[in-house]
Amino acid sequence: MDIVVCVKRVPATDTAIKVAADGKSFDTTGVKFELNAYDEYALEQALRIKEQQNAGSVTVVTLGPKAAEKELRDALARGADQAVLLSTDQWVVDSWACAQALAAWIKTVKCDLVLCGKQAVDADNNQLPSRLAAMLGFGCVTEVAKLALENGTFTAERDIEGAREVLTCKTPAVLSCNKGLNEPRYANLKGIMAAKKKPFTETPAQLPAAAMTVTSLELPKPRAAGKILGTGIDAVSALVAALRNEAKVL
Amino acid sequence: MSNIVVVAEVRAGKLKRPSLEAVAAGLQLAASTGGKVIAIALGNGLDAVGQELANSGAHQVVLVDSPSLANFSGDGYARIVTDRCKQHDAAAVLMAHTAMGKDLLPRVAAHLDAGLVTDVVAVACNGGTFTAQKPVFAGKALLNVQANKKPFLATLRPNNFQPVSGSGGAVEKVATDAGSLLAVVKELIAVASDKVPLQEAKVVVAGGRGLKEPQHFKMIEDLAAAFGPGVAAVGATRAVVDAGWRSHSEQVGQTGKVVSPTLYFAIGISGACQHLAGMRTARTIVAINQDADAPIFKVADYGIVGDAFEIVPALTKAIAEVTASK
Ligand SMILES: Cc1cc2nc3c(=O)[nH]c(=O)nc-3n(C[C@H](O)[C@H](O)[C@H](O)COP(=O)(O)OP(=O)(O)OC[C@H]3O[C@@H](n4cnc5c(N)ncnc54)[C@H](O)[C@@H]3O)c2cc1C
Ligand SMILES: Nc1ncnc2c1ncn2[C@@H]1O[C@H](COP(=O)(O)O)[C@@H](O)[C@H]1O
Numbered sequence: 001m002d003i004v005v006c007v008k009r010v011p012a013t014d015t016a017i018k019v020a021a022d023g024k025s026f027d028t029t030g031v032k033f034e035l036n037a038y039d040e041y042a043l044e045q046a047l048r049i050k051e052q053q054n055a056g057s058v059t060v061v062t063l064g065p066k067a068a069e070k071e072l073r074d075a076l077a078r079g080a081d082q083a084v085l086l087s088t089d090q091w092v093v094d095s096w097a098c099a100q101a102l103a104a105w106i107k108t109v110k111c112d113l114v115l116c117g118k119q120a121v122d123a124d125n126n127q128l129p130s131r132l133a134a135m136l137g138f139g140c141v142t143e144v145a146k147l148a149l150e151n152g153t154f155t156a157e158r159d160i161e162g163a164r165e166v167l168t169c170k171t172p173a174v175l176s177c178n179k180g181l182n183e184p185r186y187a188n189l190k191g192i193m194a195a196k197k198k199p200f201t202e203t204p205a206q207l208p209a210a211a212m213t214v215t216s217l218e219l220p221k222p223r224a225a226g227k228i229l230g231t232g233i234d235a236v237s238a239l240v241a242a243l244r245n246e247a248k249v250l
Numbered sequence: 251m252s253n254i255v256v257v258a259e260v261r262a263g264k265l266k267r268p269s270l271e272a273v274a275a276g277l278q279l280a281a282s283t284g285g286k287v288i289a290i291a292l293g294n295g296l297d298a299v300g301q302e303l304a305n306s307g308a309h310q311v312v313l314v315d316s317p318s319l320a321n322f323s324g325d326g327y328a329r330i331v332t333d334r335c336k337q338h339d340a341a342a343v344l345m346a347h348t349a350m351g352k353d354l355l356p357r358v359a360a361h362l363d364a365g366l367v368t369d370v371v372a373v374a375c376n377g378g379t380f381t382a383q384k385p386v387f388a389g390k391a392l393l394n395v396q397a398n399k400k401p402f403l404a405t406l407r408p409n410n411f412q413p414v415s416g417s418g419g420a421v422e423k424v425a426t427d428a429g430s431l432l433a434v435v436k437e438l439i440a441v442a443s444d445k446v447p448l449q450e451a452k453v454v455v456a457g458g459r460g461l462k463e464p465q466h467f468k469m470i471e472d473l474a475a476a477f478g479p480g481v482a483a484v485g486a487t488r489a490v491v492d493a494g495w496r497s498h499s500e501q502v503g504q505t506g507k508v509v510s511p512t513l514y515f516a517i518g519i520s521g522a523c524q525h526l527a528g529m530r531t532a533r534t535i536v537a538i539n540q541d542a543d544a545p546i547f548k549v550a551d552y553g554i555v556g557d558a559f560e561i562v563p564a565l566t567k568a569i570a571e572v573t574a575s576k
Contacts, residue, residue, distance in 0.1 A: 011387070015387070095365075096365045126368050127368050130356040132360075134325075140357075145498070155436075159498075162440065166437040168436055169434075180498040209398070210398065212367060212395040212396065213395060215396050218391065218392050225548075226535070226552060229553065230554060233564045236565050239565065
């Protein structure tokens with residue numbers, strides 16, 4: 001099975017976000033970037049499928065800045081066979097435009113399966129995978145938490161509100177991966193050395209003008225300072241009274 | 251035309267409440283576009299759902315009723331919704347940001363070759379231009395966007411728009427089949443049916459590593475139960491999910507669920523930024539922690555400093571009394 005894994009370089013989750021001078025993007029000064037956490041599950045799943053089948057290929061692709069070479073090299077070191085960087089200087093938040101560029105590229109390669117994370121934790125769009133599937137005419141299951149593959153058919157489980165959905169899906173497919181699907185491996189020294197010799201391609205991304213224009217990025221109003229009602233069980237009655245009479249939530 | 255199409259969510263024959271919130275948001279947009287709000291529901295046996303939608307303020311209700319639509323199917327539903335959007339000449343399409351909405355609307359957006367803003371907390375239409383606001387970076391910032399392409403699509407964060415009531419929406423039934431499907435739901439495994447789903451609960455009682463051992467979550471479950479049936483759900487931090495004490499479906503935060511309940515209890519939870527990402531928009535936050543300097547107290551409306559093992563049972567008793575007196 002030839003697998004494409006879509007990954008994104010995003011700020012580390014503990015980054016304190018500051019608005020940039022343009023008022024529309026975030027200030028990248030001093031920000032540490034990393035592979036989007038959900039994409040690690042996607043990459044791991046791709047490697048496991050290839051190992052299980054002892055055949056096929058794993059290609060990682062990102063549409064992002066040149067600096068994303070670091071995350072792609074890391075993916076190669078973990079075991080991906082080749083990496084493709086569709087480079088752009090923009091912070092890509094518009095899923096319509098991003099999907100146009102990615103789908104166009106996917107159509108140029110041999111691919112039975114596209115694996116994605118469920119969400120890129122910068123813009124938190126949570127829409128690229130099923131958008132891609134519809135554009136490619138592939139089957140699709142989103143937010144997969146458990147996956148099995150038998151005779152070219154996937155059985156995938158995902159959590160919905162109050163239940164777990166079990167689906168079957170044939171290839172070609174797009175699957176988006178949730179936490180819990182697997183335990184991602186890290187690169188070892190051997191992998192890091194091997195990665196240096198693996199194919200790495202960089203081409204400028206063909207991004208159309210966005211469907212949505214960002215007008216501004218702002219920080220949420222901080223929550224008003226709360227009250228410490230006391231220590232120990234003596235404070236319980238004060239809490240219940242506050243919830244009833246002041247917050248009016250009881 | 252400037253119609254607003256609202257895709258209602260039906261699960262097991264029941265209309266989900268966030269759909270009514272989406273109708274309300276649709277009405278707000280329709281007031282500036284001058285169009286109608288058309289609510290569309292897909293499923294099997296939709297008569298009661300149709301009644302409910304007709305009383306939700308929607309001007310028109312379309313029920314796509316077929317046994318083949320009893321279970322959700324991303325590709326099947328997307329084709330039907332896309333056709334309806336074209337038929338009603340939708341200027342905007344709204345749906346709740348739920349497991350179904352997140353899966354379905356991006357597909358509809360692709361078929362309509364349109365933009366989509368997800369997890370929206372505010373929408374508006376000025377002079378024919380749609381704008382939306384959405385949290386990004388797990389709620390650490392808010393992004394304001396303006397649509398350049400038509401139609402405008404959005405999924406709306408639950409518990410953010412107030413449902414309204416109205417009556418007189420005309421109900422129309424159409425018989426359309428799901429067609430051949432690429433991915434098929436084989437089974438729905440219900441989690442205990444007496445439990446409220448985490449994202450729909452009015453009250454969330456969450457516990458963290460401060461509870462020390464998995465069996466002590468009984469204390470958290472008891473506090474949740476004290477609110478009466480169907481009110482409160484149990485949440486957890488990643489620390490206790492990773493330790494295997496609780497299932498990932500209960501995790502609140504950046505790599506878990508985002509909840510906006512009326513009341514949130516953080517018990518034995520330090521308040522790491524990735525946890526705050528999942529609950530900072532709760533209306534009222536209560537923290538119980540033995541460390542007076544725990545960061546959770548910076549976002550909590552009310553705090554008690556002390557040992558959860560003493561405080562929580564006393565609080566459970568007090569809440570049960572309030573619940574009983576109602
Ligand atoms: C990429 C990434 C994603 C993440 N995503 C999430 C996420 O989605 N959700 C999430 O929750 N975390 C997430 N985290 C983890 C997060 O950084 C914290 O590690 C985690 O939230 C801590 O959980 P905790 O508060 O239960 O534990 P701790 O930080 O250990 O806090 C325990 C608290 O309990 C208090 N305590 C101890 N004993 C008692 C007692 N007897 N009574 C009262 N209080 C007591 C302590 O004072 C302390 O404040 C993520 C981290 C990363 C790197
Ligand atoms: N710029 C990008 N390049 C490659 N893959 C992406 C990009 N943006 C999103 N993805 C993939 O799509 C998933 C969902 O992203 P999103 O819909 O943007 O939240 C991510 O987890 C990635 O797998």
